[in-house]
Amino acid sequence: MYRIFIIEDDEKISGALKRSMEKYGFEASCASRFREIIPELESFSPHLVLLDINLPYFDGYYWCRQIRTRSSMPIIFISAREGEMDQVMAIEHGGDDYITKPIHLDLLIAKVKGVLRRVYGEYASMSGLNIPEDVLNVQGLRLNLSRNEMWWQEKKVELTKNECLLAKCFMQQAGQIVSRDQLLEALWDDVQFVDNNTLTVNVTRLRKKLEEIGLSQAIETIRGQGYKLILNNDREESNE
Template identity: 40%
Template structure:
């Protein structure tokens, strides 16, 4: 059982999603005051957040930014708009997935279950600390530290970095990363992986490690060994 916060102002859709997710034993919470989303978020302390983009007061992007200032909780965006920029914006803000309305409930539930399995189970299979290129990777805290400082990663970014580092400079294909991240390649676009990789590199650049995530054209990516310059 997980606590899911659904930030959705369409009451009929909220009720239907709450009913469907309740069948999987999840507790679904809504928002009573859309000007106080962060207050209610703090009270609930959810383990997954689903946010509609179009909301009263402030849009979903605003609340995603606010949540990411305090937490790496997994976030799924919902949108009735079909602008490709919405998906890119969502991923750049640290969302874990993006679902276009109207959607099939079985697909949404499959995405939710895959994210919950990945986020709350995979760390138990690996040691908490791992060394790479002179940096310490703290998997359970989703952060990377070296002498230059510390960067916080999202769950997806940490998962990608973990897959690359474990291969010890060997190439990990795009298809392998997509399948491991989202369980089923049909449910994710190739562009989403590119956005996640670019965001990971940008964060690692802050501590001089971004250049060590190499793109192998036509093959995939590799986390090469070496100290930061």
């Protein structure tokens, strides 16, 4: 099920949009904290954003730029502004499409479905143009696999190739024990001649990178079994 995040401060309009999205089989959520929208967006991890221009505190152009520093997810502007320059600015700031108010829901749904098909669906796989899922998001921790970058809240850290591969393995199994053999196989094709201490060094380096962005003790050592990535406050006791 595709997730649609609606950034619209008029509750009547946002509610109508949410109901329409859900009617057509999408999961939808509306922004509620307009001073700081990004945490809500990251928590919901949408596939597409519907974005108004006239918003409290910061306008839609600002939030579009903020989203673009983190994700390439589709953004469709929805605005009462009908001027050609407004539409040009929306596209130049990173928007994918623009719909004017009053909203014709049939047109909106058609545009939403069309963008989703192009980015994630059958059109994305035509002519070998497969678009990889290059961004992982687990409880607000984001990993950009194509850029080797990790984000937590507003902090970013760059990773080495090995650190990125380890982070991917941990995030795909967050909260579960990941064995040392699994991690070794994720890093090296032939693990027979790999010194076991090499893995320990790489995990230690990833831990330090996580600490740099505010996640201390996020990787727990489970003696005799492997490691576990814990991002919430319900940490199980572990032996280092």
